[in-house]
Amino acid sequence: MGIRVENLHKSFGTEQVLDGITLDIPDRSFFSVVAPTGAGKTTLLRIMAGIESADAGTVHYDGEEMTDVAVQDRSVGMVYQEFINYPSLTVRENLASPLQVSDENYSAEEIERRVQETAEMLKIDHILNNLPEEVSGGEAQRTAISRALIKEPDYLFMDEPLANLDYKLREQLRSDFERLFSEEDTTVIYATPQAGDALAMSTHIGFLHDGNIIQKALRDEIYYRPRYLPVAEYLGEPPMNIVPVTLVQEPTSTDRYFEVDDDTRIPATGFDALSPGETYHLGFRPQDMTLTENGAEASITPTLSFVETVGSTSTLHMDFQGREIYALHPNPLHLETGASISFALDPKKFYVYDPEAGDLIAAGDKIPSFS
C-alpha cells in the first residue's frame, strides 16, 4: 500500500513550491518529510492526501491512480498541528463521530468496540467521558489522532502534530508513535521541521529543498550519509558542524592535512582521493568532538557562547571563525562564556562536501556505509 507521486508541480501565484517531485513511499513505512518552515511540506501532504490539487503530476496509492479522486473517497486519515476536536462532544463522542457519519453503516456495538480499542491504544480510555476542554494538550492531540485512526485508514497523514505540545509531551508522543505505528498496517506520512522528531520515529526520511526531495532514504542512511550539504546541516540535533578547509600537502612529505586556518591543521588520513590546494566543506557531528588540551593534534579551539544542559547532557554552543558550531558532552559542564575550548576531532568520522555543488564526496572509515 505504498504511495507513488510523479513529477508533482505546484505554484501559488509566482511562487513555485513543488518543482517536479517524484517520490516512492514504501508500504507501511513511517515516512517523514523534513524541511524548514515554508518549504512546502504541508502542500505536498495535502496533494498526496487529495485535499489540494497539483498543477501537474500524478499520485498513485498501491499502484492505483488517485490523482483526481476526492479525499472522502480515499482511505486516509489526517492529523493537523491544531488539535481539531468537537468542543461540545465528549472524547468518546469525538472518537465515534467519524464512524457515525461514514457510509459504512457501523453498528453501535462495532462503534463502541472500536472506540474502546483505539482509546486504549492511544491511552485516552480514562478520559472518554471528558469534554476536550477538560483534557491536557497531549490528550487532546491523542484524541485527534484517535479520530484519524478509528476508521483504520490505509494512509495516515500527519502535519506537524507535535508542534503545539510542550517538550515533555513531545517526548512522550514520540515514543508512543514509534511503538504504535511499528505494529500497525497503516502507512504514515509525517511532515515536520523538527529533525529530532523525524529521527526518533521514522523508518524513512525525505528531505525537501528548493521544491524537490533531494534525498530520500532509510532513517539511518540519511543520518549517516547525508548526500548534500543542506541535509547534513539540518538532520541532527544539534546538526552537523560544517567548516571550510583547504587540503594541503607539504612538498617534502606525503602527509596531507585539512587546513582550517593558519594555526589549525587536521591530518587528512584516509582521504587520498582529494586534491591538494582544493577547498572543501568539512563536516563533523557534535557528538564526535572530544574535549582535549589546547594545542593537541587534530584539534580545533572555538569560543564558548553558552552551554545548554538537558538532563546530564551538555550542548555547547560555540563560535568558530564566525560560524556557530556545537559539541555534545555526556556530563554537565560549567564553563565560562567566552572561554576558548579545545576539541579533538576524529578524521575517521569526517564528512567532506564539495563547497559549490554541495554533494558528499568523501567520508571517514568509521561512517557506516549503505549500499
Ligand SMILES: Nc1ncnc2c1ncn2[C@@H]1O[C@H](COP(=O)(O)OP(=O)(O)OP(=O)(O)O)[C@@H](O)[C@H]1O
Ligand atoms: N493556499 C495558499 N495560497 C498561497 N500561498 C500558499 C498557500 N499555501 C501555501 N502557500 C505558500 O507556499 C509555501 C509553502 O507552504 P507550506 O505550508 O506548504 O510549507 P511548510 O513547509 O508546510 O511550512 P510550515 O512548516 O511553516 O507549515 C509558503 O511560502 C506558503 O506561504
